[in-house]
Amino acid sequence: MNARTYEIRTFGCQMNVHDSERLAGQLEGAGYVRSEADGKPDLIVFNTCAVRENADNKLYGTLGSIRPLKKANPDLQIAVGGCLAQKDRGEIVKRAPWVDVVFGTHNIGSLPTLLERSRHNAEAQVEILESLETFPSTLPARRESAYAGWVSISVGCNNTCTFCIVPALRGKERDRRPGDVLAEVEALVAEGVLEVTLLGQNVNSYGVEFGDRLAFGKLLRACGTVEGLERVRFTSPHPAAFTEDVIDAMAETPNVCHQLHMPLQSGSDRLLKEMKRSYRSAKYLGILDRVREAMPDAAITTDIIVGFPGETEEDFQATLDIVRQARFSNAYTFQYSKRPGTPAAEMDGQLPKEVVQERFERLIALQDEMAWLENKNLVGHKVELLVASNEGRKDAATHRMSGRARDGRLVHFAPEGAVVDRSVRPGDIVETVVTYGAPHHLVADGELISHRRTRAGDNVEAGLRPKTNGVGLGLPSFGAPAVQPVTTSGCAL
Numbered sequence: 001m002n003a004r005t006y007e008i009r010t011f012g013c014q015m016n017v018h019d020s021e022r023l024a025g026q027l028e029g030a031g032y033v034r035s036e037a038d039g040k041p042d043l044i045v046f047n048t049c050a051v052r053e054n055a056d057n058k059l060y061g062t063l064g065s066i067r068p069l070k071k072a073n074p075d076l077q078i079a080v081g082g083c084l085a086q087k088d089r090g091e092i093v094k095r096a097p098w099v100d101v102v103f104g105t106h107n108i109g110s111l112p113t114l115l116e117r118s119r120h121n122a123e124a125q126v127e128i129l130e131s132l133e134t135f136p137s138t139l140p141a142r143r144e145s146a147y148a149g150w151v152s153i154s155v156g157c158n159n160t161c162t163f164c165i166v167p168a169l170r171g172k173e174r175d176r177r178p179g180d181v182l183a184e185v186e187a188l189v190a191e192g193v194l195e196v197t198l199l200g201q202n203v204n205s206y207g208v209e210f211g212d213r214l215a216f217g218k219l220l221r222a223c224g225t226v227e228g229l230e231r232v233r234f235t236s237p238h239p240a241a242f243t244e245d246v247i248d249a250m251a252e253t254p255n256v257c258h259q260l261h262m263p264l265q266s267g268s269d270r271l272l273k274e275m276k277r278s279y280r281s282a283k284y285l286g287i288l289d290r291v292r293e294a295m296p297d298a299a300i301t302t303d304i305i306v307g308f309p310g311e312t313e314e315d316f317q318a319t320l321d322i323v324r325q326a327r328f329s330n331a332y333t334f335q336y337s338k339r340p341g342t343p344a345a346e347m348d349g350q351l352p353k354e355v356v357q358e359r360f361e362r363l364i365a366l367q368d369e370m371a372w373l374e375n376k377n378l379v380g381h382k383v384e385l386l387v388a389s390n391e392g393r394k395d396a397a398t399h400r401m402s403g404r405a406r407d408g409r410l411v412h413f414a415p416e417g418a419v420v421d422r423s424v425r426p427g428d429i430v431e432t433v434v435t436y437g438a439p440h441h442l443v444a445d446g447e448l449i450s451h452r453r454t455r456a457g458d459n460v461e462a463g464l465r466p467k468t469n470g471v472g473l474g475l476p477s478f479g480a481p482a483v484q485p486v487t488t489s490g491c492a493l
Helices: 014-029 055-065 067-072 083-088 091-095 108-121 166-170 178-190 215-223 244-252 269-275 281-294 313-326 353-376 455-461
Strands: 005-010 043-048 077-082 101-103 125-127 148-152 195-199 231-235 259-261 299-306 330-335 382-387 401-405 410-413 429-433 442-444 450-452 465-468 477-479
Touching (some): 005 014, 014 108, 014 195, 055 077, 055 083, 077 108, 178 195, 215 244, 269 313, 382 442
Parallel strands (some): 005 043, 077 101, 101 125, 195 231, 410 442
Antiparallel strands (some): 465 477
């Protein structure tokens, strides 16, 4: 009997992407194999988002589009998990009765059992837990990348932002012990991973559960002691919880990248109060000043919401003023949309779509202008790139490949000038010089200064990805890529 095949389709933030790696690890542990890109899987899993605009419509529209597949193949199983599943619960099966399994954010470890139960009982299974029973990182994972990995240090959120539904869906913050985090990092590095990104809804409030408000800075420094770990990133910190020791740890730990993604949401102090963001614009800008004083080369990115209820032109101008002062290298901009179950959805002053759209376009135009100015200033600078496999271009006209600089900027470069070897691969490290700055990327068309082949590049060439079995459950082992191409979008937190 052939093994059952699976496909995972992911929507949402980095946390969802990482959850999908855990889902893939469990499925393969239960005997499933990844479906080929052009194949017909026996199982389709949707890992959903409830934050972005029209998330509900997108899911139910997609479920409707695959209903003919279910009719043609009754043995096909369809599972829906993630934030929207946590919110809609049994409503999903009512609206799409061809769905076989619905599971929530707190029980992703139940998927293989629920699938088997659904087949045995010939009926849909819905299981939504109200709180986390098992930290997701104790579950096996099939990693997307051979050279970069997500490492979750906390889940959930203790804030009460009026526009955000995440605390209701992910629960209160739960922190992993530092030793468990470092064990996962070390296991990834042992298999060739060069870069890790520490994940949390409010990553810099890490330690609140075990009573150490300086735990995050200590964790960054501890990552600096892991031999072979070349880059450490983290996302996303909350301005209200940002402390000086984190800035010091970033500046003094060589493998911590000089990159900071810190959500602003609005430049209006009045709206920040309405959003319950617990900081004001002066504090936000003060953090940026101290970061740049310690790390002049730091690249800073942010999230901004346009059209929050009651936003006036004066409020919006305050946001534009911050964008001018902050000099963000990139901003993830969102048009406010009602999310059922959030206080903001019931607020007076909901703005017309055309007003929000017009402001949104002005914000994007200004941010592009500021980012372009910042990127132009980098022309002539040397950059070290971790060559990427899934976010750039290598075409017949330019022969360019893509990589991420240490500050997180995307750089398109020409690989022909490699000093050591002309065969540049994803996962390798190259050095080059920026020749052009565009609003959203840099170009380096000159000869490469250096090219270092890495173990990660060897693994990419061999088609291998790290498979971690969870802290305390054994060391990583390698296998084929697991998760189908992912559709991601930022989560405005």
